[in-house]
Amino acid sequence: MMGRTHLAFGAVAGVHLAGTTPALGLPIMAAALLGSILPDLDTPYSKLGRRFWPVSKLVFAVFGHRGGTHSLLFAALAMAPVWMVSPPVAVALGAGIATHLAADAISFGQGPRFKIRGAGVPLFWPLRDGKAGVRLVKVNGPLENLVILPWTMLYAAQSGWNLI
Numbered sequence: 038m039m040g041r042t043h044l045a046f047g048a049v050a051g052v053h054l055a056g057t058t059p060a061l062g063l064p065i066m067a068a069a070l071l072g073s074i075l076p077d078l079d080t081p082y083s084k085l086g087r088r089f090w091p092v093s094k095l096v097f098a099v100f101g102h103r104g105g106t107h108s109l110l111f112a113a114l115a116m117a118p119v120w121m122v123s124p125p126v127a128v129a130l131g132a133g134i135a136t137h138l139a140a141d142a143i144s145f146g147q148g149p150r151f152k153i154r155g156a157g158v159p160l161f162w163p164l165r166d167g168k169a170g171v172r173l174v175k176v177n178g179p180l181e182n183l184v185i186l187p188w189t190m191l192y193a194a195q196s197g198w199n200l201i
Contacts, residue, residue, distance in 0.1 A: 038140040039177050040074055040084040042186045046136035047073025048193035054132060056200050058125045065129040068119065072133020075115060076141070079106040107138055108162035142170035144181070 038046075051069030055062040077083035078093055080102040086093035096106065105111055112134040120127035138158050145156035157170025174180050 038144045038174070038181055038185075040077065042181055042189065043073045043077070043137050043140060044070055045186055045189040045193060046140055047071075047133040049189060049196065050132040050136050051129060052193055052196040052200065054125070054129045059200075061123065061125050062200075064123065064126045068126045068129040069133040069136075072115070072130040072135075073137050075130075075134060076106045076111065076137045077102075079104055103141060103158055103168070105159070105162050107141060107158040107160075109138075109160050110162060112138070143173040144170075144176050145172040145174070146176035 047070045048066075050073070051066040054069060055065045058065060074083065074085050078085050078089060079096045079100055080086050081090050081093040081097055083093070086097075096104075100106065112131055115134060116127045116131045119130050138160065141158050142160075143156070156172040157168030159166055160169045161167075174185065
């Protein structure tokens with residue numbers, strides 16, 4: 038999926054988690070949004086990859102897109118240092134990453150941005166390189182842009198409004 042769609046899913050996760058710990062609402066929301074785009078640090082074409090392009094180019098050269106950064110191990114490694122400071126914020130970061138992995142598991146793309154043509158994410162990398170997922174939504178296609186993105190944004194806005 039595109040970065041904007043990942044951010045919309047991260048907003049849904051962040052809004053719901055912020056409601057559980059209102060005192061940490063802003064850090065929780067920020068962590069969920071960051072987590073929702075963090076796995077795409079593995080491509081210099083992503084929102085995050087363009088901002089950290091030296092790191093992104095290196096990760097892309099080693100793993101390709103939808104490689105190790107799209108795994109449960111990556112989620113655990115990203116959450117661990119945050120957990121030591123604030124477990125609720127770490128959970129939000131992990132939830133954002135989980136929304137990213139779920140969205141990429143149902144989407145497919147083609148071209149040099151993808152290590153292996155097709156859908157899915159290597160959830161159990163490095164133990165298993167096989168990808169989990171199905172080809173349901175074309176990246177940047179009409180289903181993503183005209184249905185999934187607007188409805189997810191509306192849901193996040195409505196859920197956030199309910200917290201006020």
